Amino acid sequence: MSVKASVSISKSQDAYARTLVEEGRYASLSAVVQRGLELVRAETEARDLETAALRALLEERAKGPFVPLEESRDETKAMLARKRSELGL
Structure with missing residues (x-):
């Protein structure tokens, strides 16, 4: 179901949208705007999912033991060295 909206x-957006229609990439100006809104929706949903995942990770990490920065760096370096060795790099 379509809803009419104004x-x-x-001017530059209008010119670009009309060019897309003239080139046959979209059937109408409405189709260009609809595609733009779908891209914004997808981008927003992806960002929201990433933010939720990051929050969950931070909450999980906050419940664990505190690891000093230097120790954390050493653990990361050791993990990277193991991975490189496993991959023969």
Whole structure:
């Protein structure tokens, strides 16, 4: 179901959208705007999922033991060395 809405875009956005339609990439200006909104939705949903995953990771890490920065760096270096060795690098 379509809903009619009035939107304002800049002259350069209008020119670009019309070029896309003229080139046959989109059937209409509405199709260009709809695609743009879908891209914004996908980007927003992906960012929200990444943020939620990061929050969950931080919450999980906050529950664990405190590891001093230098010790953490040493552990990371050791892990990278193991991985490189396992991969023959």
